Amino acid sequence: RRDVHNATRVPFGVMIPVRVSHNQSIGPGVVPAGVDPAYDAQYANHKGPVAHVGANGFGRPFSVAPGPITHTQTPYVTGTTVLGMKYKDGVMIACDTLGSYGSTKRYKNLQRMRVVNAKTIIGFTGELSDFDYIMTLLDELNTNDYCEDDGKELSPKEIYSYLCRVMYNRRNKFDPLWNSLVVAGLMKDGTQFLGTVGMIGQHYTDSHLAAGFGNHMARPLFREKHTDDMSEPEARALMEDALRACVMRDKSMMNKFQIAKVEFGKAPTVSEPFAVATSWDYEKFKNPSEFAPGTW
């Protein structure tokens, strides 16, 4: 004998969702079959949950364009962290040259920083193909500037604002570009610019930044030791310190880094890859259970 409370007849082997009522006369609860023919008619040929269709008759709610919806992606080839800091003569960013394929360290020669124009550099974490797409967009902007032929090009802040809008709008369409970007460069009024944009459009600027794991590993070091008027060797030493901290803690990072910098009066440069000295013979690392008997 079926449960009287749920009077909808459920054919054996087919799941029909319980039909709730928002009708004030009936009140919240299940609408039994036969009570409201109009209601029943909606579900006559029903095969599954009724999606709330948009005005165009198909697609999902709030869809910008009708038709197939691209879902939130999973990233494939990813880069880990990018660190950035301002110093007296300019601004520098650093990252490793690894492109991971899941947990496999697959592409070891990836340049994760690019020069955008004579005053701006950009680094990325996250999906490589999405960053290639972002570079395509930035190339289009550069070509437009070139064709205008008035000697002006986009400032780092303009590029940063543009990328904020791009990332946020993609996130609104539920199709984000899976990147965290660090935009660095020099403004025309003689100041440095350093900003980050995330994949959901979150953005901020600061004197020192990191995207990805570096936020947890490197930024505390920066907060302690960074000053805006560091000289280039000091800044580089601090950067290498931070990179060492990152590579020794982050499992998806490798000990091969590049540093890109933009200095006042000079063109942006991306350095040759280099390694930092790492030390793996800490006592507690070699013998972690020495002071904790019973662990392995």
Added chain:
Amino acid sequence: DRHAGMAGTGLAPDARQIVSRARSECAQYLSFYGDRIPAQILADRMAHYMHLFTLYWSVRPFGASSLMAVKDEHDGYALYLLEPSGECQRYHGAAIGKGRQAAKNEIEKLDLGNLSAAEAVRHVARIVYATHDEKDKEFECELSWICDASGGEFKRVPKHVVDEAVEAAKAALESDDEMDA
């Protein structure tokens, strides 16, 4: 795009519209095929575009001709002449605008096959000054080129080269005047 450039004559807004369309064509080709648009294809598309305006009574033909300089892998450097009728022809040397007959005659005297870009700039400046009609009106000579020296990109000729060429052109003009007198 960087590998193509244009100079127009006639109604300036019409010339600007042609340039704008060419830029769109380049951008669209790049975003679709991932490569810079070849010279022939760009010329073809521009010719079709200009011809379009001669087909329908609701629009008027462009009041501007233009010279298009393109570099691509197959043809190297190419010069195309676009006319409001939709004609598009590749030339070794061409002239458009007011003094074009005289200019064309001057160009035909040149041995274009053996001219370097720098020499060509000097000849072009000389021809422009020689064929310019109102001799008392000051005008500015703008030169741009696309050649190996510019890295295969359409750029303004560097200032010192322009100044040199214009000086030589003015000197040639004065010496002509002296000879006539």
